[in-house]
Amino acid sequence: MHSALWNLTLARFREFYREPAALFWVYGFPLILAFVLGLAFSERPVPASTIDVQLDGSDTAAVERIRAALAAEPGLTVHIHDEATCRQRLRTSKTDLVIVPSPGSPGGVEFLFNATRSESVLARNAADRALLRAANPSSPVPPSTELAEPGRRYIDFLIPGLLGMNLLGGGLFGVGFVAADMRIRKLLKRFQATPMHRTDFLLSLMLSRLVFTLIDIALLLGFSYLMFDIRVRGNALAWLVLIAAGGVSFAGMGLLIGSRARTIESISGLMNAVMLPMWMLCGVFFSAARYPDWMQPFIQALPLTALNDGLRAIMNDGAGFEALVRPLLVLAIWGVVCFALALRLFRWR
Amino acid sequence: MTTAIRVRGLVKTYPGRPPVEAVRGLELDVESGECFGLLGPNGAGKTTTLEIVEGLLDATAGEVEVLGLRWGSDDSAIRRKIGISLQETRLSDKLTVRETVTLFRSFYASGPTPEEAIARVGLDEKARSYVDKLSGGQRQRLAVATALVGDPELLFLDEPTTGLDPQSRRSLWDVIRSLRERGRTVVLTTHYMDEAERLCDRVAVIDHGKVIALGSPGELITRVGGEHVIDLDLEPDEPVRPAREDLLELATVKSAREEGDRITLTAGEPHRALPALLDLIRDRGIKLAGLTTRTATLEDVFVTLTGRHLRDGE
Numbered sequence: 001m002h003s004a005l006w007n008l009t010l011a012r013f014r015e016f017y018r019e020p021a022a023l024f025w026v027y028g029f030p031l032i033l034a035f036v037l038g039l040a041f042s043e044r045p046v047p048a049s050t051i052d053v054q055l056d057g058s059d060t061a062a063v064e065r066i067r068a069a070l071a072a073e074p075g076l077t078v079h080i081h082d083e084a085t086c087r088q089r090l091r092t093s094k095t096d097l098v099i100v101p102s103p104g105s106p107g108g109v110e111f112l113f114n115a116t117r118s119e120s121v122l123a124r125n126a127a128d129r130a131l132l133r134a135a136n137p138s139s140p141v142p143p144s145t146e147l148a149e150p151g152r153r154y155i156d157f158l159i160p161g162l163l164g165m166n167l168l169g170g171g172l173f174g175v176g177f178v179a180a181d182m183r184i185r186k187l188l189k190r191f192q193a194t195p196m197h198r199t200d201f202l203l204s205l206m207l208s209r210l211v212f213t214l215i216d217i218a219l220l221l222g223f224s225y226l227m228f229d230i231r232v233r234g235n236a237l238a239w240l241v242l243i244a245a246g247g248v249s250f251a252g253m254g255l256l257i258g259s260r261a262r263t264i265e266s267i268s269g270l271m272n273a274v275m276l277p278m279w280m281l282c283g284v285f286f287s288a289a290r291y292p293d294w295m296q297p298f299i300q301a302l303p304l305t306a307l308n309d310g311l312r313a314i315m316n317d318g319a320g321f322e323a324l325v326r327p328l329l330v331l332a333i334w335g336v337v338c339f340a341l342a343l344r345l346f347r348w349r
Numbered sequence: 350m351t352t353a354i355r356v357r358g359l360v361k362t363y364p365g366r367p368p369v370e371a372v373r374g375l376e377l378d379v380e381s382g383e384c385f386g387l388l389g390p391n392g393a394g395k396t397t398t399l400e401i402v403e404g405l406l407d408a409t410a411g412e413v414e415v416l417g418l419r420w421g422s423d424d425s426a427i428r429r430k431i432g433i434s435l436q437e438t439r440l441s442d443k444l445t446v447r448e449t450v451t452l453f454r455s456f457y458a459s460g461p462t463p464e465e466a467i468a469r470v471g472l473d474e475k476a477r478s479y480v481d482k483l484s485g486g487q488r489q490r491l492a493v494a495t496a497l498v499g500d501p502e503l504l505f506l507d508e509p510t511t512g513l514d515p516q517s518r519r520s521l522w523d524v525i526r527s528l529r530e531r532g533r534t535v536v537l538t539t540h541y542m543d544e545a546e547r548l549c550d551r552v553a554v555i556d557h558g559k560v561i562a563l564g565s566p567g568e569l570i571t572r573v574g575g576e577h578v579i580d581l582d583l584e585p586d587e588p589v590r591p592a593r594e595d596l597l598e599l600a601t602v603k604s605a606r607e608e609g610d611r612i613t614l615t616a617g618e619p620h621r622a623l624p625a626l627l628d629l630i631r632d633r634g635i636k637l638a639g640l641t642t643r644t645a646t647l648e649d650v651f652v653t654l655t656g657r658h659l660r661d662g663e
Contacts, residue, residue, distance in 0.1 A: 007455040011444060018443035018479075185439035193403055193435075194499070195428040196456040349405065 004196055008204035012178070016212065026173070027216060030166050031223050034159060037285075038228055041154040048075040049123035052086045052095040062101040066109065069134030073126055090114065096123035107131065150233060151316030159224045160311035161284035164246065164304050166216055168278060171250025172271045174209040176258030180267035183258075183347065192348040202343075206251055213247045234313070235320035242314065245328055246307040249335035253303070255342040262347075278304045306330035352414075353503050353534040354379035354402055359411035361397050361558075371397040373558035375411070381502075384525065384535040386549035386566075388542075390651070394558035395538050396507065402536075403433055403505055416503060429457065432501030434492040436508040442481035446472055449480060450494050457499035470494045470524050486517025493524055504528060506537040510544060522548060542566065542646040556655055570645050577619045578649055579626065581612040582639040589635050599625040604653065610638070615645065615653075 016022055053066050063080060070078050079095065089095040090112060096119045098112035111127065114120040133139065150156070182188045191201060224230040232239045257274060261267035281295075282288060282304035291299055299305055310327030313319040356377040363369040372394045379385045389395045400406040402413055404420045404427060413420060418427050440449055450463040461469070467476050470490040475483060483491065489509055496504055506525065510518040525548055528535055539545055545552045546566040554562040554569070562569055570576045583590070591612070596605040601617040616622035619642050630637060 004455045007452045011441065011448065011452050014448065015441050015443050186435060186437045187439065187441070189405060190433070190435055190438045190440075190495075191456075193405055193428065193431075193433040194453065194456040195425055195458075 003200075005200040005204055005207075008196075008201055009207050012204060012208035013211075016208070026170070026212065027219055030162060030216070030220055034162055034220065034224060035227065037158055038155045038224075041158070047119070048077055049097065049119065049126055050077045050079070050095045051097045051099060051123055051127055052079050052081050052089055054083050054086045054098055054100045055080050056083070056101055059101055059103075062103070062108070066099055066101060066131070070127060070130050072134060073130035076123075076126060076130065086112070090120075093117065093119075096120045097127055099127060153228075155224075155228045156230060156316050157287070157312065158285065159220070159228070159230050160315050161308050163217060163220060163243070163311055164282070164308040165279060165284050166220060167213065167243065167246040167307065168250050168253075168275060168304055170209065170213050170216060171247065171252075171254040172257060172275060174212055174254065175205050175251045176254030176256070176271060177267055178205065179255065179258035179346075180261040181264075183262060183349070184264060186349070189349040198348075202255070205255070206248075209251050210244075210247060213243075217243055230315070232315050233318040234315065234323070238319075238321045238324055239311070239314045241321075242307065242310045242324055242327060245331045245335075246303075249303055249307075249331040249338070252335045252338035252342060256338040256345070259342045259346040278302060281305070283308045301330065303331050303334040351381045351417075352378055353381045353383075353416060354536065355412070355414040356398070356402065357412040359398065359401065359413065360409045361394070361401060361406070362409045371558055372401070372408075375555070375559055377553060377560060379534060379536055381534050382529075382532050383550040384529045384537070384548050386545040386552035387536065387538045387555060388540075388545060388552050388651075389538075389555035393555045395555050397558075398555065399505060399507060399536070399538060403431065404428065429499060430501055431503045431505065432496030432499055433505045434489075434496045434507060434509060436492075436511060438492060440480050440488070440491065440495070443479055445477050445479055446483070446491055446494075447476045449491060450498060453495040454498040460498050460500035463498065466494045466497045469497060469527070471520060484517070486513045486521065489513060489517070489521060490524060493521070497528075501533065503534045504536070506535065508538050508540070511540060518544070542570075542648070542650065543644075554651065554654060556651070561654055562650070569650050572650075572653075576645045577616045577622075578643050578645050579614040579616055579619060579622065580639075580641045580643070581614070581626070582637065582641075583610045583612070584636040584638050585610055587636050589633055591629060591633060591635060595629060596626075599629065602626075606652070613649075615649065 051070060053063050053070075055063055067078050067080070070076050079089075081089065083100075086095070086098040086100075090098050093114075096113070096117070100110040100112060102108065102110045109131065111124050113124045133141075179188070182191075221230070221232075253274070257270045258267060261270060279285075281291065281299050282302050284304070288296075288299050288305055288308075306327040306329075310323055313323035317323075354377065356375060359372050359375040359377075360370075361372040363371060375394065375398055377398070387395045387399065397406065401408045402415060404415075404424060415427050416430055418430075420427065444452070446467060447463055450466050454460060454463050454466070460466075464476070467473060470493050472487060472490055472494065475487055480488065480491065493506065493509065496506070509525070510521050513521070522544070525535060525537070529548075535548075537548070549566060551563065551565055552569065553560045562572065564572070587610075590607070593605055593607070596602060596612070596614060599614075599616075600621040601619075602614050602622050603617060604615045606613050614622065614626070623642070
């Protein structure tokens with residue numbers, strides 16, 4: 001006969017893996033999200049600019065001169081159209097810039113562009129430079145080198161954020177929602193009527209959560225490595241410590257959220273109220289530094305911000321334990337406070 | 350005989366505006382080895398009383414002794430000795446019967462093996478089925494099995510057969526009877542008089558948080574005035590009504606009450622009461638919509654005792 005802790009934990013595993021929908025949302029969905037976002041933001045060189053040259057009357061020589069000058073600049077595609085077509089194409093963003101040969105004006109051309117589109121501004125600058133170089137063939141070209149350091153891509157920024165988001169979601173769903181669901185099903189009340197030790201029950205929630213989290217994190221990291229060559233460039237042990245600290249802290253937060261809720265509506269509402277603001281504020285999809293200064297003390301005190309900063313420092317910047325001090329402190333405070341409150345508030349019926 | 354449960358002056362008041370007095374000075378003694386029924390409408394205080402005795406709820410005032418022990422000082426000792434089946438518990442859908450029983454068995458230091466407990470409620474063939482594949486009756490039997498795994502001296506079953514089909518009810522009755530034969534004390538709540546009659550040695554009728562009648566089912570029915578009931582349905586527009594005095598004079602009729610178009614009589618011997626009743630109706634020229642006879646139910650006991658219906662409060 002095995003212990004209650006073992007049986008309770010085993011029951012959690014069985015309930016979980018026998019529910020294919022839960023498996024998908026916990027494990028499949030984050031992978032799909034990473035994949036889709038990775039594709040959407042995969043780094044391509046800045047796209048080539050399209051430039052139209054306006055064919056004005058019979059001055060084909062001027063047009064031909066401009067076309068030759070532009071051809072010398074890499075990454076420019078040139079078309080020649082009449083005035084009406086050029087304007088129409090610029091208005092509908094089919095072209096980025098229209099060059100009008102204009103013998104009277106300084107430089108011999110006029111640029112027609114759209115100041116609200118960065119592609120249009122880039123095209124104007126590129127055209128301007130190409131024409132200048134054509135006019136002064138002797139001016140030297142400074143050498144330029146592409147940055148090739150790891151951690152520069154958007155996906156490098158995104159994956160640590162997704163890991164943090166998964167840890168948060170796992171803690172809230174895997175502990176808070178599960179506890180509330182058992183209360184709603186009156187299963188907690190039924191357990192309370194047995195000699196079951198309450199610590200066994202709470203520990204079983206934590207243990208099963210820990211294992212699910214490790215699988216979850218391993219899957220997401222393995223997938224990111226294969227798809228996007230993302231790896232932990234810093235201290236792997238420090239990274240694991242941070243993952244574990246995040247998991248435990250969010251499990252405490254989940255337990256607090258699920259400590260009293262008696263309806264599906266209230267637990268769902270509470271979870272959304274906690275999760276959505278943190279997804280927005282804590283630098284999951286974009287840097288938290290974009291928020292105004294007066295919000296920063298608040299944002300920096302949130303556990304997901306601390307976790308994401310720490311994960312990025314280790315994964316992208318190659319940091320070690322020295323990067324853990326602040327994240328661990330923030331996570332520990334949240335974890336301890338949440339656990340203490342949850343144990344005090346927890347309702348079995 | 351020793352006392353399994355002793356309740357004195359039990360009061361439970363839920364705070365609120367106005368406060369809800371669910372239990373108001375309830376007294377109860379359940380003897381060891383008997384099957385005891387708690388009867389009453391919803392909101393009578395049955396479940397509140399049961400949950401206080403089970404240690405799931407704190408009393409506002411009063412004394413509760415379970416197997417000679419008290420909640421507050423001997424909690425874990427009591428929990429080891431009692432088994433509970435709550436009607437409203439939804440066990441995990443994706444665990445099998447055996448896994449569910451094994452889980453509950455792991456909470457107790459001693460008791461039957463999970464297989465034995467499953468066999469005792471007759472679920473052997475379903476041992477490997479998921480809970481969500483069980484019928485209502487099978488789920489109730491599983492709930493009873495989880496109450497049996499600690500080999501309890503005292504068993505609480507909250508409405509074990511409510512909502513079940515007749516066959517499922519009968520198979521659950523067999524389970525409960527076999528428990529009693531093993532010398533266990535069983536406390537159950539029910540809406541059904543036939544169930545109380547078949548299973549319970551004694552029943553307590555509870556209303557407004559108090560015990561209003563206590564005794565064996567037979568005693569209670571005798572107190573109502575006969576275990577046979579005649580329901581007389583009059584045509585809705587029928588202006589002539591038989592006089593109450595005339596009805597009470599009919600052979601073996603003990604009581605009569607009128608409610609809308611229905612007149613309900615209790616009678617000791619329906620084969621003597623019915624011909625007299627039909628004669629009376631023919632004499633007065635009253636048109637009937639229907640006439641039925643049946644055995645007395647908890648409903649009749651309750652209406653006679655309180656003048657209200659069991660389901661009025663729902």
